[in-house]
Each structure stands twice: as C-alpha cells, then as structure tokens.
Amino acid sequence: MATIAVLGTLDTKGEEHGFVAKLIQQRGHDALIIDVGTLGDPKLKPDVSREEVVSAAGQNYRDLRAKQDRGESVKVMSIGAPVVVAKLVREKRIDGIISLGGGGGTAIGTAAMRSLPIGFPKVMVSTLASGNTSQYVGVKDIVMFPAIVDVSGINRISRQILARAAGAICGMVEATPPLGEDKPVIAASMFGNTTACVQHAQRILEQAGYEVLVFHATGAGGRTMESLIEAGMVAGVLDITTTEWADELVGGFLTAGPTRLEAAAKHGVPAIVTPGCLDMVNFYAPEAVPAKFQGRTFYQHNPQVTLMRTTPEECAQLGRLIAEKVNGSKAPVTVLIPWKAISVISAPGQPFHDPIADKALFESLKAHLRKDLEVVEMDCEINDPRFAEACSQALLKNMGKGQKGT
Secondary structure, rough: OOOEEEOOOOOHHHHHHHHHHHHHHOOOOOOEEEOOOOOOOOHHHOOOHHHHHHOOOOHHHHHHHHHHHHHHHHHHHHHHHHHHHHHHHHHHOOOOOEEEEOHHHHHHHHHHOOOOOOOOOEEEOOOOOOOOOOHOOOOOOEEHHHHHHHHOOOOOHHHHHHHHHHHHHHHHHHOOOOOOOOEEEEEEEOHHHHHHHHHHHHHHHHHHOOOEEEEEEHHHHHHHHHHHHOOOOOOOEEEOOHHHHHHHHHHOOOOOOOOOOHHHHHHHOOOEEOOOOOOOOEOOOOHHOHHOOOOEEEEEEOOEEEEHHHOOOHHHHHHHHHHHHHHOOOEEEEEEEEEEEEEHHHHOOOOOHHHHHHHHHHHHHHHHHOOEEHHHHOOOOOOOOHHHHHHHHHHHHOOOOOOOOO
C-alpha cells in the first residue's frame, strides 16, 4: 500500500480533489490531502493545512488571507508547497503526488512537483495541459493530464478524466522499476548533427564501465543535463554539443538559458567540451524567422525547423562565452576542437561550410580560455571516429581512469 499526496485549492476545488482521493483509496492506497487554498474555507478536511503551507513559505496565513489578493496567494503557496512536499518525501511519508487545477492550481501544483526527484510519480491534471507546458514541467518528469473541461464539479467529462488520472497515479506508484547494474554516470549532449561522434564515444565509455545518459541539445535537454549534474548524479560530462549557446546568443528557440555549461564547472565534475553545432541557430518554419535575419544563410532541417548559419562575428562572441563558462571549472576539463567541421552540414561541400566563421570561433575560444586548461586541436570533422576517440579518452583521463581500450 502506498500513500499518495492529493494537493489542491480545497476552497474552490475540494469536491474534485475529494473525488480523486476516494478513487485512490478504493485502489487500496492512502491519500494524504494538502490544502493550498486561501480565499475561502476548505470544502475537504486536509491532512496538511493551508496554515502549515503558508508557514513553510515564511508567511502568516491571517495576513495573507486579509489581503484577498489571488496573485499573492498563488505566489506564497508556490513557495510553501515545494517545502512541504519535499519534506514529506524525505520523511518517506508519500510515494506519489497528484494535483488538479486551472492557472493558479497548476502553478502551485507543478511548483511542488518540480521540487521532487526524477522518478517520483507526479501527475498534474490541468486546463493548461494542451498548450506550452515548459514553464510548468521544467526539467522534471511531471505527467501533464489535460482536464478537457474546467476543473469545476463532477460531470460526465470530468468524471472520466479524473478517474483515469487517479488510475494513472496509482499505476505509477504500483510500478516498481526493475533493478539494474548501477554504474558511474556520464552525461552527454547530442544533436542529429553530432550523433555519430557521440555514439562512438558512448561505446568507448560504456566499455570502460560507465553508463552514458545522452541529452538532446534542444534547450530542455541541456537544462535537464545541467540539473542532474547539480544534483550530484554525474561522474563526468561529455559536452560535445554546446549548440544551445548559439540560440541563447542570437535568439533561436532552443536556448538552455545563460547558465548552460555552469553546473560541471561549479560542482567540480570532470568534463570535455567541444564547439559542436555552434554553426547553427534554430528557428521554426521559414515564415517564423525574424525579418532582421533576411539575407542570412539558411538550411531547412525539416518542415518545422529552419537552421541559420552563425556569422564570424557571432562565432567570435560564442568562443568568448564558452571559454568564460569553462574557465570556472574546478575539476579537470579538456576543450577539443575539430578544425574541418563542427557539424555534418559545416563540412567541406556542405551548406554551412564557412572556414572564416569557424576560425573566428576557434581562435576566440583559445584566446579567452584559462592558460592552464588543456586544448586539443585536430584536423578532422567532429563526426570523425578519431575525434570521438580523443573526446572519450580525454574524459577518461580527466576522471582519473587513465587510458582504457577502445
């Protein structure tokens, strides 16, 4: 039997959360009710009161209720709820969490869920689940369940949706992941344009006794990788694809934010870094490319993605930015440079081949790096097996494993 937290605004959605709690109990599990409502009296008796949640946020409930400010209430509960549920998880008092809500409820519920470990069951039934949910999910494994109708009473539609959602969270807590061999973890960044390099390096590192987790460098992928490094789950970083910085600098849609490349440096995790795919900035379909980029070099990756070649000036800025991030490293780090191509489409004869831009990138990167950091320059393309082997061996050396067979 498991205990599932049912978190919600019990003043406005008490009936719906009570319905879900009852279904969970019918499946043989316990429901622990957490109230994050503030404006009216709760319609369902909670196990964790709103006063406790507000207190966890460092506020006084009476003062908050007196304001009758919905925005302020959501803000405070979004601070207190993560504190409360994280404590419940640490104390092993809950095994999963489910919440139902509209805009405010979704903000509070997912804030709580983002404080919990990856792998911990999380279900959010939301009226916002059919749109862009990145701000709610973040880098965590939150299951967003479309509410279809507003979370407002039990009717022929909500009855089906809430029952399935309750079944989903019960199924998640009942499912025990199979045990596997725990090996030291290496995080790797990859794009389609660096797949061959990463996969070859991955085989070498796995033969050396590591488990390699590959993250797609699409913004969310980079943020997720950084979060795992920060959590202390990673022994080494194979950062072959730093392309997200091109989107961050120029304004593409696959940015991972300004802290990309900081986690390994700050937390003393050995790494290798290459300028993989810094030749490209990602936009949606051609008509979505901002007018200011008219006349630039483009490549249609697929109907939904348009790539734009970075200029020598942008590449020089990227070299400096990457160097500044790497310079903060507390652990061994090696920068590897493939002079002939940093992606499939920047190779000789390909649409993004631009030796002048590449040289600006490489020279700026070298000029701004700390002088004590190792730089390996190779006269080959990034997807050349020799480059992948050099990356994997450099990482093994940085992790203190020395040279191992390939």
